[in-house]
Amino acid sequence: MKKTLSAALTTALVIGAASTTFAAANPFADVPADHWAYDAVSQLAADGVIEGYGDSTFKGNRNITRYEMAQMVAKAMAKNTNGADKALVDKLAAEFGEELNNLGVRVANLERNADKVKWNGEARYRYWDYRDKQADGKTARTDKATMQFRLLPTAEINENWKVKARFTATSNAKNDTAGNAEMTFVYADGVYDNVEIKVGKMPFFSANDDGLVMDNFFSGAQLTAGKDVKVILEAGRWDIAGQGNSFINAADVKDHAGYQGIQVNYEKDKIFAGVGYRHFNSTVFKTVNYSKSGNDEDANIWSVGGKYTFNNIWALGGAYAQNTKADSYNKSASVQLDYKKANKVNAGSWGAFLGYRHVGANVSLAPTFDTTRAAANVKGWDLGATYIPFKNTLVTLGYFNGKQLNNDRKTQTMYARLSYFF
Template structure:
């Protein structure tokens, strides 16, 4: 179909010919300022309706294809014209309906596939300094400096299902090593209204007790049903020796535990709370520190309860308690925490603080969420659990998507010696 500059200018005029003021600079070397179509062509280019060629020419006398004309019509349609201009656009749209349809399909498919996979990430530096006393009452100190790079891909399968994962690279700055990169988790997640199901290796968090018992990952299946009141069923395998505390893993024969659990969680308005039961089976517990006074057991049966009340948008009080019915020692844990405000990584200048009292038994808090309680870095300090004391922390966002945190724990080990234990923790995270 033969369409010259006049045809292109028809579209230009339809677009509002571009607007009532022609002040756009000349983008094309072959359309001089004294050309009769200069104003229209310049404004059309400024509005994004035409792009010209890579050599900065318009080539107004060249024949254009129906596809090229359809592109201009599509961009004109996007301008939301009215009156006579709209009538002209509608006429052109009818003429190029087939090309517009094909163009729309291609564009829609491109946008759809571009949105199928989304990537987010975090680069962070973390520091721990553990201070305690040994059996001879000699003060000991262990420092850990860690860099991490975490990538979170999310792939959309269809309207109900997604696949989520995390790649984690870690290195120890003290040793200046090259670190390692591993797939921390990957799982499929399906959402059907008030029903959610996950399958694969996924985050393992004891929501009902706010992470007093568990904050790690496990391989298996999780199903959640309900709205305000939710029932959570979980079953699978948990690799205790991957990250857990030293008092549990020492001398383990079989470190992967079979796991089954159930939670009942409620959240509405200012009140939230829940109860949970978790059953683990592994030879690890036969060698755990003072797990049984007589004989041994490869079972852990852990009950926990927690609650939270928000007095306002800035102040909240939470408490949790857990007990391992199969252990004789270090079998109880508890936490009471007061939160003030909260740091939002997307909002520069926001901050938050907390003060808490914690009592952490290693045979029940298998992998607690508290940063001052364990390192979760591949190196383990045997004194970071079986402690009780005060925990304080402050977080601040100095720049958008930049989070800084400082925490300090001061307490005592509740073993036979009742020795002092301190932990200093700091973190800087960059989110993208």
């Protein structure tokens, strides 16, 4: 098997990019500064992943042998990559195992001695400023600020199963009072070809509608099957009373809802489309703000969504959801135009979005939007931007301007976030 260096460059970049930033100078005479691969070649040369030839050339258009590719893999293995990079290196090591053994790389020993627990994390500061017009014409202002420290370990059980968790410590940054520390989720994650099984307390995200209905956590089981078309089955319980949604939250009721759901999502090339159904059951719903009788304990929520990515700059998506059991505030919709993206490993990258939201509290039970609140029952325009000033540092600013659904009075939200990833 032979490959051209230009084709192999992407692979080599992935396994070499975990080490340092781009080199200041490129040692190869045949790779000018305006070449598409200049930065990547410079970095890989500085990291020692590629060496070029004795005449100071790179010869990027020639075919390389398996032995030459194995040399690059061996150098990448020595760099102690982790996460997705390690998974790619492991696959390459299996493909070039014979050549690596000939090079003196003891693959089996490296795998046996590899660290079985990987740690990632985030330190974040978030601020919200809510301004709601009142019946007397005055504006009521409330604000809150939180600081969080998150640790996300991933422990390898065997070649198919891992345990994933998140520990979160939160404090009130507005008055510097101590908050709580908890295990936000912990679940076992098994992957067999195109089938994934999760059991435990896990992230709860309505992927088919891009978080219009749900972005939270639930305890139970999830089964995902398929490649381009994925079927997702979920069942368990959800901490509904802890969400603080004033339109469905009632006192002295059980604090969990029984839950069953299904999603069917299609994603290939530039197109994403999905449909989902979710059923919840809880006495929390027994209120006249939910149903006219005040005795309905069920929520049947249908949602659809889609997104088209025109290129690496523009993308347009939308979603719609409805709760057929609720009598009021039972519809939600979102349309969003995205411009570029902020990549946390690329300093200087940035992105922005403009969206229109209609968030009904009885269908968007825990939506993903930072600038709208389900309890506020709102509709209006949502604008935001993200920026990476330094590698693994994220700055987000957002602004929402709209009206409250229950009284048609003006509401605004200003939002800011600063995150450090490690």
